[in-house]
Amino acid sequence: MIKVEEAIGIVEANSTKMPIKHISVRKALGYVLAEKVISPIDMPPFRQSAMDGYAFTHSIRHQYDVVGISQAGDHENVKLKSTEAVRIFTGAYVPDDADTVVMQEHVMASKDSILIATMPEKNTNVRPKGEQIRKDEVVFEANTLITPAAVGFLACLGITEVAVYKKPKAAILVTGNELIQPGKKLKKGKIFESNSVMLEAALQTIGIEKTKVYRVKDNLKATKKALKTILKKYDIVLISGGISVGDYDFVKEALLQNNVKELFYKINQKPGKPMFFGSKNETLVFALPGNPASSLTNFYIYVSPAVKNKMGFSEIHKPKIVRKLNSEIKNNTGKTLFLKAKYDETNVTVLEGQSSAMLNTFAVANSLLVVPETIENYKKGQLVTLLPID
Amino acid sequence: MIKVEEAIGIVEANSTKMPIKHISVRKALGYVLAEKVISPIDMPPFRQSAMDGYAFTHSIRHQYDVVGISQAGDHENVKLKSTEAVRIFTGAYVPDDADTVVMQEHVMASKDSILIATMPEKNTNVRPKGEQIRKDEVVFEANTLITPAAVGFLACLGITEVAVYKKPKAAILVTGNELIQPGKKLKKGKIFESNSVMLEAALQTIGIEKTKVYRVKDNLKATKKALKTILKKYDIVLISGGISVGDYDFVKEALLQNNVKELFYKINQKPGKPMFFGSKNETLVFALPGNPASSLTNFYIYVSPAVKNKMGFSEIHKPKIVRKLNSEIKNNTGKTLFLKAKYDETNVTVLEGQSSAMLNTFAVANSLLVVPETIENYKKGQLVTLLPID
Numbered sequence: 107m108i109k110v111e112e113a114i115g116i117v118e119a120n121s122t123k124m125p126i127k128h129i130s131v132r133k134a135l136g137y138v139l140a141e142k143v144i145s146p147i148d149m150p151p152f153r154q155s156a157m158d159g160y161a162f163t164h165s166i167r168h169q170y171d172v173v174g175i176s177q178a179g180d181h182e183n184v185k186l187k188s189t190e191a192v193r194i195f196t197g198a199y200v201p202d203d204a205d206t207v208v209m210q211e212h213v214m215a216s217k218d219s220i221l222i223a224t225m226p227e228k229n230t231n232v233r234p235k236g237e238q239i240r241k242d243e244v245v246f247e248a249n250t251l252i253t254p255a256a257v258g259f260l261a262c263l264g265i266t267e268v269a270v271y272k273k274p275k276a277a278i279l280v281t282g283n284e285l286i287q288p289g290k291k292l293k294k295g296k297i298f299e300s301n302s303v304m305l306e307a308a309l310q311t312i313g314i315e316k317t318k319v320y321r322v323k324d325n326l327k328a329t330k331k332a333l334k335t336i337l338k339k340y341d342i343v344l345i346s347g348g349i350s351v352g353d354y355d356f357v358k359e360a361l362l363q364n365n366v367k368e369l370f371y372k373i374n375q376k377p378g379k380p381m382f383f384g385s386k387n388e389t390l391v392f393a394l395p396g397n398p399a400s401s402l403t404n405f406y407i408y409v410s411p412a413v414k415n416k417m418g419f420s421e422i423h424k425p426k427i428v429r430k431l432n433s434e435i436k437n438n439t440g441k442t443l444f445l446k447a448k449y450d451e452t453n454v455t456v457l458e459g460q461s462s463a464m465l466n467t468f469a470v471a472n473s474l475l476v477v478p479e480t481i482e483n484y485k486k487g488q489l490v491t492l493l494p495i496d
Numbered sequence: 497m498i499k500v501e502e503a504i505g506i507v508e509a510n511s512t513k514m515p516i517k518h519i520s521v522r523k524a525l526g527y528v529l530a531e532k533v534i535s536p537i538d539m540p541p542f543r544q545s546a547m548d549g550y551a552f553t554h555s556i557r558h559q560y561d562v563v564g565i566s567q568a569g570d571h572e573n574v575k576l577k578s579t580e581a582v583r584i585f586t587g588a589y590v591p592d593d594a595d596t597v598v599m600q601e602h603v604m605a606s607k608d609s610i611l612i613a614t615m616p617e618k619n620t621n622v623r624p625k626g627e628q629i630r631k632d633e634v635v636f637e638a639n640t641l642i643t644p645a646a647v648g649f650l651a652c653l654g655i656t657e658v659a660v661y662k663k664p665k666a667a668i669l670v671t672g673n674e675l676i677q678p679g680k681k682l683k684k685g686k687i688f689e690s691n692s693v694m695l696e697a698a699l700q701t702i703g704i705e706k707t708k709v710y711r712v713k714d715n716l717k718a719t720k721k722a723l724k725t726i727l728k729k730y731d732i733v734l735i736s737g738g739i740s741v742g743d744y745d746f747v748k749e750a751l752l753q754n755n756v757k758e759l760f761y762k763i764n765q766k767p768g769k770p771m772f773f774g775s776k777n778e779t780l781v782f783a784l785p786g787n788p789a790s791s792l793t794n795f796y797i798y799v800s801p802a803v804k805n806k807m808g809f810s811e812i813h814k815p816k817i818v819r820k821l822n823s824e825i826k827n828n829t830g831k832t833l834f835l836k837a838k839y840d841e842t843n844v845t846v847l848e849g850q851s852s853a854m855l856n857t858f859a860v861a862n863s864l865l866v867v868p869e870t871i872e873n874y875k876k877g878q879l880v881t882l883l884p885i886d
Contacts, residue, residue: 131678135697150853151682158740178714179674181685196740197674197786199685238854246859253886254701254795255858258694258788262687262855266679284569284587288521289656292541295571295589297652304648307525311644324568350548350586396587398648405644425841451815463540464628465652468645469636496643 107372109479110407110442113383116369117408118422120385121415124272124341131260134252136313137270138418143245145263148236152181153200157231160213160220161204162191164228171219176201191220200232207231239263249420271418274341276309277318278302279332281348281357282396285321300465301346301394301401308405311496312413314342324348329360337364337386342413344405347396350380357393358382366391374479375442377462378404390416397462403444406474406495427473427492429454435477435484442479446471449492472496497762499869500797500832503773506759507798508812510775511805514662514731521650524642526703527660528808533635535653538626542571543590547621550603550610551594552581554618561609566591581610590622597621629653639810661808664731666699667708668692669722671738671747672786675711690855691736691784691791698795701886702803704732714738719750727754727776732803734795737786740770747783748772756781764869765832767852768794780806787852793834796864796885817863817882819844825867825874832869836861839882862886 108116126140155161155176162170163186170191174184178197186192186203194200194207205228212224239245245263246256252270260268278301285299286292302319309317320336322328329348336343348357362368366384373381377400382393392409394401414422432455437443446457446467456475459467473492477484484490498506516530545551545566552560553576560581564574568587576582576593584590584597595618602614629635635653636646642660650658668691675689676682692709699707710726712718719738726733738747752758756774763771767790772783782799784791804812822845827833836847836857846865849857863882867874874880 132693132696135700147682151687152685154853156851156853177674178672179685181683197672197687233851233853237851238849238856245856250859253859254694254697255789255792255855255861257697258690258792259855259859261678261690261693262788264676264678264680264682264688282568282587284567286654288651288654290654292537292654293571295542295569297541297587298654300648300651303522303651304644306522307644307647310525398652399645402645402648428841451818459628461546461623461627463544463546463623465645465649466628466635469640469643469649471645 107374107379108370110373110375113370113373113408114411117383117412118415120369121390121412122388123418124274124416126269127272128267129270131257131266131268134260134268134270135254135257137252137273139246139248139250139252139268140271140418141269142247143260143265143268145239145241145243145245146265147263148241149238149263150233150235153235154233155194155196155198155200155207155231156233157207157209158195159207159209159231160191161194161200161207161232162186163188163204164206168222168225169219170222172215205229205232249418251419271416273314274413274416275339276314276342276344276413277320277336277340278305279329279336279343279345280319280321281324281329281346283324301396301398304398304402304465305344305346305405308402308410309413312410313417314413324356326356326360329356330363333360333364333366337366337389337391341389341416342409343389343391344409345391345393346401349382349393349395361391361393374440375444376439377444377460378407379441381408383408395462398465399446399468400462402465402468403474406493407444424494427494428489429492431484431486431488431490432456434486435475437477437482440479443477445475445477447473447475447492449473454490454492497764497769498760500763500765503760503763503798504801507773507802508805510759511780511802512778513808514664514806516659517662518657519660521647521656521658524650524658524660525644525647527642527663529636529638529640529642529658530661530808531659532637533650533655533658535629535631535633535635536655537653538631539628539653540623540625543625544623545584545586545588545590545597545621546623547597547599548585549597549599549621550581551584551590551597552576553578553594554596558612558615559609560612562605595619595622639808641809661806663704664803664806665729666704666732666734666803667710667726667730668695669719669726669733669735670709670711671714671719671736673714691786691788694788694792694855695734695736695795698792698800699803702800703807704803714746716746716750719746720753723750723754723756727756727779727781731779731806732799733779733781734799735781735783736791739772739783739785751781751783764830765834766829767850768797768834769831771798773798785852788855789836789858790852792855792858793864796883797834814884817884818879819882821874821876821878821880822846824876825865827867827872830869833865833867835865835867837863837865837882839863844880844882
């Protein structure tokens with residue numbers, strides 16, 4: 107039995123990065139850059155007007171003849187005398203002879219000339235070439251997560267493809283003779299199997315869209331055979347159930363016989379104690395507890411950071427949140443507790459129904475409140491640490 | 497020109513809920529329930545053992561004969577005398593004659609009998625039938641967002657289908673003669689078109705997976721014709737560019753000629769002032785500024801809450817975050833400012849490059865710092881309000 111922090115460290119140390127692939131920027135949202143990106147152009151590529159107005163050479167003069175027009179998309183480099191201006195629009199090319207743009211609201215315009223009522227300072231409303239980024243400068247460093255703004259920035263530089271870490275392929279192996287598929291008739295002594303759809307959904311929230319689900323009966327031979335296939339094809343293997351100390355739990359044996367290296371088994375925490383973590387080559391195996399709420403807790407604490415590490419994230423844990431506790435908490439277990447909790451702008455409330463089988467509480471929780479194994483009680487009003495979930 | 501809070505209120509008031517559809521629980525992640533869900537069963541459906549151990553009738557007695565076995569999935573209701581126990585596993589049916597389960601770690605077991613070393617209290621380790629939920633009780637109220645835990649809970653009750661609000665269908669109309677598609681050669685005076693991929697990605701982050709992109713030249717006829725088609729087929733229409741006061745902006749005219757009702761035009765904010773919001777039947781039209789950073793700002797402030805409202809979310813705005821400001825902010829504009837900012841556990845830093853054309857700053861921001869129009873300055877160290885983005 108190991109401590110929570112140790113277990114987290116072992117998971118992180120063993121989740122090696124996925125191979126690199128090239129992907130269209132249009133499909134890159136949620137991926138992480140595997141290489142730094144260099145700008146192929148100056149942005150903006152030319153001096154741009156930041157306003158609708160008139161471009162001219164700044165002087166003490168207020169009246170100018172309007173001798174041309176520059177619309178966005180044009181590139182007519184109108185020659186200007188010091189007494190002349192061009193009508194110009196936002197984003198349009200500023201003629202080389204002009205250094206300043208006056209907003210149209212600040213001029214009195216007749217057919218062929220303008221009188222500037224409020225004179226801007228020199229260089230006003232002209233975006234310099236390369237103001238955002240210059241050619242050959244770094245756009246993004248490696249390990250940057252691709253957000254909507256990043257997609258936009260890459261596209262505005264004309265970049266259509268980037269190198270990212272592949273997303274891991276995931277499989278779920280469900281064990282348990284007591285399980286019946288939802289939609290079928292519930293027989294006596296049986297329960298509906300819910301962990302596979304729950305874990306599939308949880309994987310989706312961190313960007314793993316497709317997960318293959320395998321099901322086996324509670325016996326060594328079937329479990330071993332299924333694992334043999336799965337270990338060859340997937341990067342992340344989640345096993346649901348069959349890992350506690352009962353006589354009918356074959357999973358650990360089946361893993362060891364498939365040469366999965368045990369990295370830890372059992373963690374000093376509640377819920378979620380009976381968990382096996384191992385690896386074979388680059389494939390990670392998480393044998394999660396069969397109890398739904400324990401399973402989901404360990405997904406958030408161990409599986410999610412491992413997947414993010416494989417995907418190249420620089421921040422694999424969500425930033426912790428600190429809130430004032432609404433009630434007292436006792437911890438006489440000597441274990442780290444992960445309590446389903448709901449926080450608002452200032453406080454956090456521990457929810458009822460913390461049993462490891464109870465998913466209904468989890469469905470309304472927005473965080474897990476962490477009570478370290480060394481803490482015997484938290485007083486009402488104390489500041490406590492939360493891991494956000496959503 | 498209207499105030500930001502008014503504009504937010506008008507968007508919310510006009511974004512009516514989408515029609516209802518029935519969807520498989522397996523595919524329901526991220527949807528919002530349109531009707532409350534009632535439990536079809538007791539959960540657990542029978543008295544379950546919470547441990548691997550032995551089930552017996554609690555008494556002063558410590559020694560019991562082991563007369564049977566109850567594995568998970570079995571339903572053999574072993575008859576027990578007061579001197580008898582059954583071997584039992586986690587999740588298994590507790591025989592009707594037994595009221596207590598002792599953990600296997602707390603007994604000394606021989607072949608046919610056990611001696612209980614640490615006697616548990618009566619009813620220990622037996623999960624009552626219906627402990628989580630009883631048949632006909634409410635599982636979730638309408639307007640509950642379907643999370644991984646909710647998917648799991650619905651499945652464990654045997655529920656395979658739920659009624660949810662449909663997701664809106666979205667289209668993006670891109671205008672602008674100055675725009676060239678990334679991947680093509682950049683000509684003089686032109687820039688790469690990046691708003692469509694950026695807005696597509698932003699829509700993906702709130703659950704709208706597919707968006708149709710239309711492009712037109714900057715003229716009234718083409719814009720009007722494209723809008724006629726789009727308005728018939730989509731629930732959310734985003735228009736990129738062509739909405740400022742320049743002579744070459746036809747979008748507003750094309751909207752009005754298509755009988756789109758103007759709900760507001762121009763907001764007292766920076767960046768993002770030139771925005772049109774209107775509706776035709778249930779379809780919402782957001783004509784966003786052409787500047788990428790302005791466009792994305794207004795996506796987060798106006799479009800995202802509207803989409804969430806249509807999808808039935810009970811909370812359409814992300815919870816605000818309060819942090820201590822790292823620097824001074826001056827606001828002599830009389831407008832509400834939305835500044836790209838990065839917060840950590842205690843502080844917030846306003847990022848450089850707040851120009852409305854600058855996307856690079858947005859790509860590293862995790863929030864927008866809101867400076868209300870009535871505030872002329874924030875001092876260093878002051879607590880300020882942030883809207884998180886991600």
